[in-house]
Amino acid sequence: MTTTSLRPRDRRRTAVGLAQRAVERLARRSDEREQRRDAARPRISRRSLLVRSAVVGSVLTIAPLRWATRPATAYSEICGQGWRCSQGWTAFCCTINDGANTCPPGSYVAGWWKIDRSPYCQGAPRYIIDCNRSPGASCRCRCADEGTCDQRRVCCNNFRYGQCNTQIPGVTEVVCRVVLCTTPWSWDPACGRTLRTDNRTTTHNAPCLPGRNATAIDLTYQELGLTGSVLGAPDGPERSGPRGGTWRRYERGVITWQQATGAVVLTGAVGRRYGALEGPSGPLGYPRAELPDERGRRFERGGIYRSGSAAIEVLGPTDQRYHELGGPTGVLGVPTEATTPVGDGRGSRTRFAEGAVFASGRGAFVVAGVHLTRYDALGGPVDSGLGYPLADVAELGGDLGQRQRFETGSLYLGGAVSIEVLGAADVRYDALGGPGGVLGGPIQPTVAVGGEGTDAPAGTVTRFVAGTIYASRSGAYELSGRALERYEALGGPLDSGLGFPLGAADPDQEAVQRFAQGLLVEVDGEVVVLRRRIARRYLDVGGLNGPWGTPTGDQARTDGAGPDALEQAAFTEVDAFASRSTGVRVLDDPIRGAYRDAGGPDGELGRPTADSFTNRSGAYRGTFQHGAIEVHPTTGQVRVLRPRPTRSPSELTSRG
Amino acid sequence: MELTGYGIRADLPSGWEGTIALDRDPDSIELVGIGASLQPVAHLASFALPSDRGDFGSGAVDVMSRDDVFVALVEFAPEEAGAALFAQEGLPRRLDPRAFSERSLQRGLPGQAGLQVFFHEAGRAFCLYVVLGDADDAHRLVRDVEQVLATLTIEARR
Numbered sequence: 001m002t003t004t005s006l007r008p009r010d011r012r013r014t015a016v017g018l019a020q021r022a023v024e025r026l027a028r029r030s031d032e033r034e035q036r037r038d039a040a041r042p043r044i045s046r047r048s049l050l051v052r053s054a055v056v057g058s059v060l061t062i063a064p065l066r067w068a069t070r071p072a073t074a075y076s077e078i079c080g081q082g083w084r085c086s087q088g089w090t091a092f093c094c095t096i097n098d099g100a101n102t103c104p105p106g107s108y109v110a111g112w113w114k115i116d117r118s119p120y121c122q123g124a125p126r127y128i129i130d131c132n133r134s135p136g137a138s139c140r141c142r143c144a145d146e147g148t149c150d151q152r153r154v155c156c157n158n159f160r161y162g163q164c165n166t167q168i169p170g171v172t173e174v175v176c177r178v179v180l181c182t183t184p185w186s187w188d189p190a191c192g193r194t195l196r197t198d199n200r201t202t203t204h205n206a207p208c209l210p211g212r213n214a215t216a217i218d219l220t221y222q223e224l225g226l227t228g229s230v231l232g233a234p235d236g237p238e239r240s241g242p243r244g245g246t247w248r249r250y251e252r253g254v255i256t257w258q259q260a261t262g263a264v265v266l267t268g269a270v271g272r273r274y275g276a277l278e279g280p281s282g283p284l285g286y287p288r289a290e291l292p293d294e295r296g297r298r299f300e301r302g303g304i305y306r307s308g309s310a311a312i313e314v315l316g317p318t319d320q321r322y323h324e325l326g327g328p329t330g331v332l333g334v335p336t337e338a339t340t341p342v343g344d345g346r347g348s349r350t351r352f353a354e355g356a357v358f359a360s361g362r363g364a365f366v367v368a369g370v371h372l373t374r375y376d377a378l379g380g381p382v383d384s385g386l387g388y389p390l391a392d393v394a395e396l397g398g399d400l401g402q403r404q405r406f407e408t409g410s411l412y413l414g415g416a417v418s419i420e421v422l423g424a425a426d427v428r429y430d431a432l433g434g435p436g437g438v439l440g441g442p443i444q445p446t447v448a449v450g451g452e453g454t455d456a457p458a459g460t461v462t463r464f465v466a467g468t469i470y471a472s473r474s475g476a477y478e479l480s481g482r483a484l485e486r487y488e489a490l491g492g493p494l495d496s497g498l499g500f501p502l503g504a505a506d507p508d509q510e511a512v513q514r515f516a517q518g519l520l521v522e523v524d525g526e527v528v529v530l531r532r533r534i535a536r537r538y539l540d541v542g543g544l545n546g547p548w549g550t551p552t553g554d555q556a557r558t559d560g561a562g563p564d565a566l567e568q569a570a571f572t573e574v575d576a577f578a579s580r581s582t583g584v585r586v587l588d589d590p591i592r593g594a595y596r597d598a599g600g601p602d603g604e605l606g607r608p609t610a611d612s613f614t615n616r617s618g619a620y621r622g623t624f625q626h627g628a629i630e631v632h633p634t635t636g637q638v639r640v641l642r643p644r645p646t647r648s649p650s651e652l653t654s655r656g
Numbered sequence: 657m658e659l660t661g662y663g664i665r666a667d668l669p670s671g672w673e674g675t676i677a678l679d680r681d682p683d684s685i686e687l688v689g690i691g692a693s694l695q696p697v698a699h700l701a702s703f704a705l706p707s708d709r710g711d712f713g714s715g716a717v718d719v720m721s722r723d724d725v726f727v728a729l730v731e732f733a734p735e736e737a738g739a740a741l742f743a744q745e746g747l748p749r750r751l752d753p754r755a756f757s758e759r760s761l762q763r764g765l766p767g768q769a770g771l772q773v774f775f776h777e778a779g780r781a782f783c784l785y786v787v788l789g790d791a792d793d794a795h796r797l798v799r800d801v802e803q804v805l806a807t808l809t810i811e812a813r814r
Contacts, residue, residue, distance in 0.1 A: 082763075086766075087762050087763075088761070088763040088764035088765050100681075104712050111709065113710070114684075114687075116681050116683040117682070117683060124683075124758070125683045125687065126770045141759070153764065154758055156764055157759060157760075157761055157762060157763065157764055158757060158759045158760045158772075159712075159760060159761060159762045159772060160741075160769070160772065160783075161712075161734065162730075162732060162741060162774060162783050163736075164738035166740065166741040166742065167739060167740050167741075168741065169740040169741050169743060170741075171757070171760070171772050171774075183687070183690070185691070192693070192732065192733055192736060193691055193692045193693045193733065194693045194694075194695050194731075194732045194733045194736070195679055195687060195688075195690075195692050195693065195695070196711045196712075196730070197679050197681065197684065197692055197710065197711055198708070198710030198711060198712065198714050199708065200708065200709070200710050200714040201710070201714065253807065269748075339681050381776070393689075
């Protein structure tokens with residue numbers, strides 16, 4: 001024996017299939033009875049039969065079992081009692097008005113009645129509004145289109161309920177009926193409030209109206225006029241939204257519903273855009289409680305604003321900032337480009353008529369005017385070297401211009417130009433007081449020098465009115481005045497041989513500026529260069545405050561350019577010599593003078609091999625590659641000692 | 657049988673019955689709380705009135721015979737008394753049978769004819785709605801209605 005298990009979906013389909021067959025049988029019998037009873041009525045057309053089949057299908061989705069066991073027509077299940085034209089009631093407007101739950105042209109709202117505890121209004125009163133023929137208009141008494149079960153009469157019953165538009169005298173035919181679940185006087189102020197009731201019409205309905213299982217969104221749409229509303233026709237079924245809410249998209253808008261707020265209708269360009277963004281399931285979330293104005297609407301996580309005929313979304317913290325700045329009537333004007341993620345995934349950009357907002361984890365800030373032009377030209381958050389803004393632009397007061405801080409730099413307004421100062425240079429500039437400090441405003445943006453692809457160390461140069469900041473891995477330091485002129489004349493960080501500064505001018509020795517490969521020392525208005533080992537040694541012994549005194553000229557290379565070249569620098573108190581083979585040697589007076597007299601490094605003695613010193617007998621002594629110099633402490637007699645060819649240096653003898 | 661209520665009084669002939677009532681449904685009471693106006697409705701009929709009736713007689717007109725008549729006197733909020741719709745002064749006590757029409761019905765039922773008259777009286781706004789069971793016997797049935805209308809009085813509301 002073979003058994004077949006059905007999945008739940010299959011079972012449901014089978015149950016419906018059985019029910020459908022049963023209903024079709026019952027409906028057929030019922031229709032046959034109806035046909036016999038109303039033999040005088042015209043035969044049902046093929047089209048009508050097809051429509052009936054469709055209605056049966058609708059019924060099956062509502063109450064298949066009820067319909068499988070109760071002999072009644074599918075039509076009365078959908079359209080209620082008295083659905084036939086011959087039964088004397090008037091048709092619903094949506095049946096004859098292209099689905100619109102509104103009074104058709106040539107009719108006016110003439111009166112209404114209520115139905116208590118209506119299943120079509122979630123148990124609340126339901127209101128039936130009569131649309132009567134307008135005086136002067138014409139209409140023909142007829143039955144509604146037989147393509148629906150609402151085949152009731154149109155423009156036949158010359159009757160008036162009388163609560164609405166009582167300035168219009170007389171009674172005309174009821175063209176059709178509008179349905180509401182809200183009070184008629186709140187729907188149309190032309191309606192009075194005198195209650196009239198007819199609970200005999202409780203079951204009256206039409207396929208174009210919400211059924212017994214109507215949702216709040218269905219009823220809101222009904223109140224607006226269904227397809228005759230500003231929303232147009234539905235564009236898909238009602239869908240679940242976040243946190244138990246629901247929403248539905250229409251041709252020209254959206255209706256959302258939440259327990260806390262009820263139904264909210266969004267129409268026009270804003271509504272269409274909201275629908276395109278997947279309503280509350282999209283990035284905006286649900287509409288906020290505050291009323292919209294014609295310029296836009298705010299949501300849980302953003303806003304949609306009108307911009308010409310378009311509607312543009314502004315998302316997240318950017319919208320909060322935009323709102324704080326006055327929204328569409330504020331400084332930014334209307335949005336021109338929606339909020340879009342920036343390539344690095346850390347933030348977003350939103351453009352407005354008068355600027356842009358860049359948002360990141362550090363906040364959402366406005367960049368506008370020349371700063372925005374510059375920021376864009378540099379490549380924005382990803383490529384500008386500035387990162388995201390940390391603040392809106394700030395006026396610095398006086399004629400100092402503006403500053404806008406970013407994650408890794410700032411934009412300054414210099415004249416009418418926005419100039420970027422990046423990285424460590426900006427930190428240093430800020431510490432020096434920015435445009436109001438010693439350097440004044442920037443005159444050229446930060447530019448990168450050296451680094452990859454070059455022999456020079458990587459760094460940046462930023463020029464200001466009164467100086468330049470050089471930044472490298474070792475820090476950012478400013479040069480100004482003659483030191484700057486000399487440094488630049490020497491070739492700056494790339495070509496001076498000094499490299500980047502290692503510090504600002506020493507606060508204790510204002511005339512000394514350290515570099516990676518040397519010093520600049522300002523002496524009597526002249527800037528002297530000291531390099532490498534001599535420079536280091538000079539600083540080690542105290543620089544300007546040490547025993548060497550002040551340098552009297554640039555350090556010079558005196559003995560070739562090879563690997564053992566000799567560097568030499570003269571100071572007020574010493575001469576310093578440096579080479580790879582002899583190290584840094586310092587000669588003070590009187591040895592310095594005697595050495596100079598003996599021809600210095602170019603003489604027979606060669607390079608110094610030790611600092612000058614005073615020996616045990618009190619004589620001053622200097623030793624060199626090829627000899628020594630001794631100076632008597634009291635007589636000042638100078639002796640140049642030369643080594644004997646076969647003797648050790650300890651057997652040196654006097655030559656003069 | 658004398659019928660009185662809400663400043664409306666009528667003497668009904670033998671075989672007639674009627675009510676003068678306000679809608680006391682909880683839904684209506686709740687709506688009054690938000691500004692709705694509750695006004696009385698008088699139903700006078702030459703037949704036994706069913707309990708479940710609409711203000712303009714639905715439920716009742718369905719069961720009336722060709723010999724029967726149904727009269728509804730439906731009041732509106734007093735501020736409507738000056739409106740154009742209610743411009744006619746006084747309850748019409750004489751009715752023209754020719755004014756009745758099979759189309760002047762809230763619900764067109766075979767054989768029936770109706771007439772609707774809006775008027776004001778004693779500072780009050782009303783609609784008189786009359787349904788005849790047999791449009792072809794309008795003259796006789798209208799006389800029955802006029803007999804009742806002759807007894808109908810409307811007092812100013814206090």
